[in-house]
């Protein structure tokens with residue numbers, strides 16, 4: 484396992500959100516984390532990246548504990564997050580937003596990324612705050628890739644994107660997988676996630692309630708109707 488989370492409890496102030504949550508991501512594996520609104524998906528990603536460190540439990544990355552490390556250190560270790568809120572700097576241009584993320588030696592050069600997301604090239608000199616939701620989304624994904632991550636955490640990457648761009652995102656995920664980038668994919672779009680993932684976890688009220696392959700999840704009507712709100 485490149486990432487191994489065991490029994491974490493995470494709080495926002497007095498709000499106890501994650502309850503003994505455990506999950507793992509194997510080397511080169513795409514793992515989906517599904518669950519309804521407020522289940523604790525984003526909080527799980529915030530726990531991994533050190534933005535909201537867990538109060539209990541362990542998080543191990545490549546065999547070493549990262550629990551309690553500051554967020555910037557965790558990012559330097561090769562874990563990149565595409566946050567739900569995108570985190571685009573409003574007063575920097577799209578190009579500047581990308582330049583600050585660039586790291587020497589990334590396997591994902593900017594030019595290749597712009598070929599993949601041509602819409603982004605057209606808006607490179609536009610300030611972040613003027614970009615559309617979809618443009619910000621693409622920018623956030625490209626920015627995360629420019630850091631050359633070994634573990635990529637994606638918080639609802641398809642949200643707000645036109646179907647064609649969703650296809651591009653899915654293609655990018657597949658290509659990253661071929662390059663052995665490990666990924667934890669949070670999605671409301673269960674269909675997309677199930678198409679891409681090797682394994683799936685379903686979270687509810689801050690605990691994992693299902694773990695298995697996409698095939699076994701599709702066959703489990705109780706889980707899909709109770710926790711994912713989709714008819715079986």
Ligand SMILES: Nc1ncnc2c1ncn2[C@@H]1O[C@H](COP(=O)(O)OP(=O)(O)OP(=O)(O)O)[C@@H](O)[C@H]1O
Nearest residue numbers: 495498500518519520521522523524525526527567
């Ligand atoms: N900063 C915060 N302070 C207090 N409570 C919070 C905070 N952020 C999230 N929560 C609460 O924690 C719970 C889990 O939120 P989280 O954002 O992890 O859910 P999610 O599964 O990502 O949902 P969504 O699909 O809507 O993005 C929710 O009940 C939410 O209201």
Ligand SMILES: [Mg+2]
Nearest residue numbers: 524525526567
């Ligand atoms: Mg969320």
